[in-house]
Amino acid sequence: MYRVFRTYSMDVTSIFVVGIVVSFICINEWIGEKWLIQLPNSFQQLNTIFLSILIEAIPFVLIGVLIAGFIQIFVTEEHIQRLIPKNKVLAVAASCIVGGFFPACECGIVPIVRRLVAKGVPIYAGVGFLLTGPLINPIVIMSTYMAFGNDIKMASLRMGVGFVAALLIAFIISLIYKSNQLKHSAADSASSVKQLEQKTFFHRLEEMVKHSIDEFFDMGKYLFIGAFIAAFLQTYVATSSLFLFGDGFIESTIVMMGLAYILSLCSEADAFIGASFRNLFPSTSILAFLIYGPMIDLKNTIMLLSVFKARFVVTLLFFITIIVFICINLITFI
C-alpha cells in the first residue's frame, strides 16, 4: 500500500515538475517578447556572453561534481592516509604530479579539491592538485601545441615552468597552513562511509549521484556569479584600458596576468587567445598568461571563496601571483 502510494505520488510529482518547467519556459519567452527587448543592447550582449561561459563550463563542472560525489561516497580517510606521503615535500610533489595527469578545468576542480581536503588530504597537497590539475593535462598540452603553430616550445615551457611554480606555491602553503582551512569542517565523514559500506553497490551509486546534485547546487551559484562578473568586464571594459600600465616587459607581464584573471577562460581554450597576442607582447608575457590563468582566475576565486576561508584564498592568490611573476622573470635570464 505504501509502495503504491509512493509510486503514484512520484508519477504525479514528475508530471507536475515537468509542467512547471514547461510553463516556466513559456512565461519566460513571453516576458522576453514583452520586456527584454527594451533592455540596452550591451546588456543583452553581456547576458549572451554570460550564458556562453556557462554552456562552456557546466559540462566540466558536472564532471567535477560527479568525481566529488564519488570521492565522498567511495573514498575513506584511511585510503587517503595510506596514499598521501607523510613527508611534506613528497606529498606536495605527489599531488602536483597527480594533478598533471588529471584532465580537469579550473572550475571543475574546486568541488573535487574541497571533497579531498574534507576527507583529510592536507591543504598543501590539495593546493598542488588544484594548481596543476587545470594547467597540466593532455588536452591543454595539445591545444597549446596547436595554438602556437605546432611548436612544442611554448607547450613545454608552459608545463615546465607551471609545474615548478605550482610546486613552489604548494610548498609555501605547506609552511604556512597546517589545518584544512575549510569554511565548514566535515568531521563526520569517516563514519558515514563505513555506514554506507554495508549498503548495496547500487544504493551507494545512488547516494553518489544525489551527493553530486547537492554539490552542483553548492558550486553552481558561485560559478554563475564569477561568470557574470567576467562577462560584465568583457562587455564594458575595453581591453586597451589594460595598456595604461605601459608596454615595458614587466608591465606587459602584469597586463597579461590581469587579462588571464579577468577573462576567466577555460584552460582548454586559452592558448588560442594567448597566441593572438603574439604581436603585441613578448612571448614570456604570454607564457605568464598561460600559466596564471589556469591556476587562478576571477571565476574560480569566487568558487574558492565559497569553500575556503577568505584569508586563505587571499594568501593563496597572493602567492600564486608573486611566484608566477618571479618564475616568468627568471625565465628571461635563462
Added chain:
Amino acid sequence: MHFSFQHFLRASILGAFAAFFLYQHLTGDITNYINPKYGFMSKMAGGFLVFLFLIQLSRVWRSSTGGHVHCSSSCDHNHGYDDSFLKKFISYSILIYPLIMGFASAPQTLDSSFAENKGTMLPQAKDSEADSISSDEIHDQEPLPNNNFIREEDYQKRMQYLKESSVINMEKDIFSSYYNAIRNNSRDFVGKPIKVQGFIYREEGLHFNQVVISRFIITHCIADAGVMGLLTEFEQAGSFEEDTWLEIEGELDVTVYNGVELPVIKAKRGRIIEEPSNPYIYPVLREMTN
C-alpha cells in the same frame, strides 16, 4: 510521507537546465554561444542533467521516518538546506537568473561595440593558430556534422586555390585560413580580386573612406571571441552605419597602418546584405587523412 519543497525546487531547476541545453541544440542557437566543435560536450551535459533531474525527482517525497536521509548523514550537513530564508532566496535567484535570460532572450550577436572593446586592428597575429588541429584533438572532441573541419587534401586544394584562382572568395568555412594567409603575405596578393562578407566596424584613427569588414571568430565560446577584419577603402564608406552587413568585391592592396603593413581592399562594388543567421566563423580544423 513528507514533501520537500527545496528538493522540489531543485528538481525543477535541474529540469529547466536540462531543457535549456537540449533546447539550444534543437533550435541551433547553440552555435551563437559556442563553437559547434564543442557541442558534443554540451549535448552530453544536457543528457546528464536529464539523468540528474530524474534522480532528484525521487527525493521530492521522502519517508517521514528517515529524517535527514538525503545523504545518510554522509555530508557535512551544509548543502544549503539549513540556511536562512533570505540566503536561500538569493541563492536560488542566482541559479534561476541564467535560465530566465536563456529562455527569454535569443542570443544576441556580438557587434562592433564589442569589437571596439576587444580592439582589433592593433595588428593581431593569428598566423598559424588553429589551422592545423590534428586528428588526435578531433577524436578528443568528437566531430559533429556541422563541424568546421575539412579533409587535409581538400584543405591543401583550397589553399592552393587561394593562390591560383582569379577571385578570392572569403567563404565562411575557410575564412580564417585565407585571412591569415593574406595577412601574413599581404604583398603576394596585391592586385588580386577578392569577395568578402562582414559587418562594418570602425576603429579610431581610420580615414573617412575606410572601414573594417569584420567577422568574429569563436575558438571555444563567445567569451573568447576575437575579430578578424579586413581594412576596406571606398568613397562612400563614411555613409554606412556600423554593424551594417556588406558584401564587398574589390582588389587587394597593401597599406601601412600604425607602422605595420596591412592588406587593404580597394572596393569596387558593395551591397548591403542581411546578417547571416550564424554570423560567426570558427577556426578551421584539418583532418589528417593518414
